[in-house]
Amino acid sequence: MSAPDDTEPLREPRSCGHLFAVFTRLALQGFGGVLPVAQHELVERERWLSRDEFLEMLSVSQVLPGPNVVNLSLMIGDRYFGLRGAASALAGMLALPLVLMLALAVLYGRFADNPMVAGALRGMGAVSAGLALAMAWKMMGSLRNNPLGLPLSLCFGAATVVLVAVLRWPLAGVVAGLGSLAIALAWWRLRP
Amino acid sequence: MTATLHAADLLALFGHFLLLSLLAVGGAITTTPDMHRYLVAEQHWLTNAQFTASIALAQAAPGPNVLFVAVLGYNAAGLPGALATMAGILLPSTTLALWATRWGRSNKETRGVRAFTLGLAPLTCGLLLSTGWVLTEPSRDSPGAMLLVGWTAVVTARTRWSPIWLVALGAIVGAMGYA
Numbered sequence: 092m093s094a095p096d097d098t099e100p101l102r103e104p105r106s107c108g109h110l111f112a113v114f115t116r117l118a119l120q121g122f123g124g125v126l127p128v129a130q131h132e133l134v135e136r137e138r139w140l141s142r143d144e145f146l147e148m149l150s151v152s153q154v155l156p157g158p159n160v161v162n163l164s165l166m167i168g169d170r171y172f173g174l175r176g177a178a179s180a181l182a183g184m185l186a187l188p189l190v191l192m193l194a195l196a197v198l199y200g201r202f203a204d205n206p207m208v209a210g211a212l213r214g215m216g217a218v219s220a221g222l223a224l225a226m227a228w229k230m231m232g233s234l235r236n237n238p239l240g241l242p243l244s245l246c247f248g249a250a251t252v253v254l255v256a257v258l259r260w261p262l263a264g265v266v267a268g269l270g271s272l273a274i275a276l277a278w279w280r281l282r283p
Numbered sequence: 284m285t286a287t288l289h290a291a292d293l294l295a296l297f298g299h300f301l302l303l304s305l306l307a308v309g310g311a312i313t314t315t316p317d318m319h320r321y322l323v324a325e326q327h328w329l330t331n332a333q334f335t336a337s338i339a340l341a342q343a344a345p346g347p348n349v350l351f352v353a354v355l356g357y358n359a360a361g362l363p364g365a366l367a368t369m370a371g372i373l374l375p376s377t378t379l380a381l382w383a384t385r386w387g388r389s390n391k392e393t394r395g396v397r398a399f400t401l402g403l404a405p406l407t408c409g410l411l412l413s414t415g416w417v418l419t420e421p422s423r424d425s426p427g428a429m430l431l432v433g434w435t436a437v438v439t440a441r442t443r444w445s446p447i448w449l450v451a452l453g454a455i456v457g458a459m460g461y462a
Contacts, residue, residue, distance in 0.1 A: 214457020
């Protein structure tokens with residue numbers, strides 16, 4: 092696996108304005124989902140988080156109610172500048188995209204049937220899918236350090252794919268059932 | 284259809300999304316069936332077609348997926364509607380997330396918190412893979428689009444190219460009719 096290395100020293104955001112700017116840039120690149128872009132911007136470009144930290148924060152934001160990228164922005168903002176930082180990161184994530192989205196909602200009716208527009212949207216959707224798959228691949232590298240061990244971790248990952256993507260079980264049920272089992276096993280493996 | 288709702292209706296709209304916020308584990312998109320039931324079947328504030336178009340539009344625009352909630356609110360009741368649905372869906376979950384993250388950070392090294400985050404990590408990877416898989420759905424009957432999916436995945440895994448260039452390229456390839 093020759094993904095970009097994860098050894099460069101970590102950096103920190105300089106100010107709330109910096110947080111706002113980075114999260115705005117990140118959100119505006121996210122077509123069909125911000126998460127793959129978040130990994131690129133926060134781990135590879137800004138180096139605010141290591142790959143392992145990113146995966147841990149994502150795991151937590153995943154089980155909390157609410158959009159996981161919104162939860163992720165709150166966590167990162169709060170970590171550096173408290174409540175002000177959380178608000179700045181959240182505003183960065185939502186403000187400009189919201190304005191853009193509402194402008195598009197007004198325009199949408201006029202261009203929805205244009206074949207070039209429809210084609211461009213399909214192409215962008217395909218790229219989003221590829222980004223998400225690559226991100227999953229990169230994140231799997233972190234599982235080697237997991238107390239569950241790589242083989243068992245991969246089994247849990249595969250079971251999640253089957254339940255969520257193939258059988259379409261509700262996520263809450265999968266996290267409550269399979270997640271509890273994984274947490275219990277990790278708890279046992281971490282015994283002092 | 285963009286009816287002007289009364290203050291009482293706006294309050295009801297806000298209240299309903301407030302409730303949905305805490306149920307939205309795994310993202311707001313998981314609560315779409317209930318939004319559909321409420322906005323289309325029960326209140327008749329949106330038509331079926333408006334509902335579907337709102338979600339497709341949000342997928343196409345940049346930004347977090349949760350913004351589809353604002354488009355639903357906008358189509359139901361204009362700008363006040365967008366404000367009501369967005370504030371409703373965000374307030375409870377952000378408050379809870381902030382509280383939980385602070386508690387988790389001050390107990391970061393305890394065995395319980397470590398078991399929680401590390402135990403869930405494999406599931407998170409699985410969920411990311413599932414997201415990628417579900418996103419390929421509209422592309423599966425087009426060889427060109429599937430090629431684009433595969434090419435993007437390989438380039439992203441092996442380089443540090445910014446996703447924005449890949450998305451732009453996808454738009455061009457798609458507009459030319461190859462996706």
